[in-house]
Amino acid sequence: MIHVSATPVLALRGVSKRFGAVQALTDVDLEIHTGEVVALVGDNGAGKSTLVKTISGVHPIDEGAIEWEGRTVRIGRPHDAQHLGVATVYQDLALCDNLDVVANLFLGSELKSASVLDEIRMEKRARELLDTLSIRIPSVRIPVAALSGGQRQVVAIARALVGDPKVVILDEPTAALGVEQTAQVLDLVERLRERGHGVILISHNMADVQAVADRVAVLRLGRNNGVFTVADTTPEEVIAAITGATDNAVTRRRARTATAPKEGAK
């Protein structure tokens, strides 16, 4: 059974962000509960990346508030986000091709004993982490350059989990992948939900959204344009909200009433 928290683990309330003359975000609300996957969709320039960067501390918000487990917090730099328990996997994976899977997983958070790298403990932890996520990699001691695109994406996501974050943000994790490798990554997203993480999934792909997301939040021109429950929304309705094609009363009413399922409802 999947537990969805009653209080959102993360909430944005009326968040605005401006870059000089560009108003990238205006009065945006977003709620993420533990144990749910929220897809964040919108056209190019809608503000998706900016929104993620306000949460991950790259671009602090100008106005509004960010709440963590019901309390207002300040996320002024990436360290603040990490400290709260937010991990972000950016589109450019930033893996070190020449290093093996273990070294990539612990890059920047290496385990040491008496100031010497504890390779045995890191390898053990790496195997445990990959096992609990049902990730199958031929060997944790091969350079990531030797892995497929899907395996590399999965390693990048696994690396984000080393610090045991509560919220995991994935920016277009399947954009560069084929069908089979996409399925591998979407499987992992399911695992993250089962393990009780809150997941924000940025995606251009309605099939991916339909396959793994519980809710889908639409941004349009830097503003909210509906939050839909995936189970009772068609891809066409979501696409209409993305493009602003049918800004009709029914869509608006449905979008307003789509809230997260109550604990134990699943």
Ligand SMILES: Nc1ncnc2c1ncn2[C@@H]1O[C@H](COP(=O)(O)OP(=O)(O)O)[C@@H](O)[C@H]1O
């Ligand atoms: N660092 C920046 N400096 C200036 N403008 C930016 C910056 N980042 C994003 N923008 C602008 O903010 C708007 C939203 O961009 P972005 O968040 O990247 O949208 P999306 O990820 O949905 O494609 C765009 O108009 C973009 O040009």
Ligand SMILES: [Mg+2]
């Ligand atoms: Mg973007």
